[in-house]
Amino acid sequence: MSSIITNSGAMAALSTLRSIDGRLANTSQQASSGLRVEKASDNAAYWSISTTMRSDVKAMNVVNDSVGLAEGVVDTAYAAMESVLDSFVEIRNLVITASDMPQPGMKDAVKPAFSLDPEYAKSDVYKIDQRIQQLQDQARDAMMSASFSGVNMLYHGIGESTKASEQVHNL
Numbered sequence: 001m002s003s004i005i006t007n008s009g010a011m012a013a014l015s016t017l018r019s020i021d022g023r024l025a026n027t028s029q030q031a032s033s034g035l036r037v038e039k040a041s042d043n044a045a046y047w048s049i050s051t052t053m054r055s056d057v058k059a060m061n062v063v064n065d066s067v068g069l070a071e072g073v074v075d076t077a078y079a080a081m082e083s084v085l086d087s088f089v090e091i092r093n094l095v096i097t098a099s100d101m102p103q104p105g106m107k108d109a110v111k112p113a114f115s116l117d118p119e120y121a122k123s124d125v126y127k128i129d130q131r132i133q134q135l136q137d138q139a140r141d142a143m144m145s146a147s148f149s150g151v152n153m154l155y156h157g158i159g160e161s162t163k164a165s166e167q168v169h170n171l
Contacts, residue, residue: 077153080146084154087139091132098128 104123120126146154 073148073153076146076148080142080154083142084139087135087142091135094128094132094135098125101125101128 101124104117104120104125143154144152146152
């Protein structure tokens with residue numbers, strides 16, 4: 001009789017150990033995967049919620065990438081436009097300044113070939129004219145370099161077939 005009790009006690013202990021081992025394996029799996037519910041049979045409601053949340057996280061990552069791309073496009077265009085605007089404001093100020101200055105005399109009003117008039121070359125108006133030319137070049141360079149993913153955001157040449165607004169940008 002005592003052997004029957006011992007056997008049933010051993011069986012109960014073995015059953016308890018197996019149960020503990022199963023729960024330990026389950027807990028270990030949850031810890032290693034980072035998921036409380038790994039498959040639908042673990043808990044259907046939690047599995048459904050976690051699957052939806054994982055899908056939502058992936059969708060948010062795609063949206064975040066798209067926002068980052070759009071931000072890059074806008075930043076590129078904005079920086080170039082700001083540079084162009086600064087150049088134009090300075091040109092306007094220089095034109096106002098030059099219009100208030102006495103105009104230089106022209107020593108050689110009619111010449112057979114182009115050459116810089118010596119009187120004009122010595123004047124402050126000539127220096128302002130040179131600065132305006134530099135600012136125009138600076139504005140043009142800013143427009144020409146406003147590219148993102150090979151598409152210029154500000155300049156569209158006559159021979160170009162596709163407008164920047166019609167370009168598709170991929171990451």
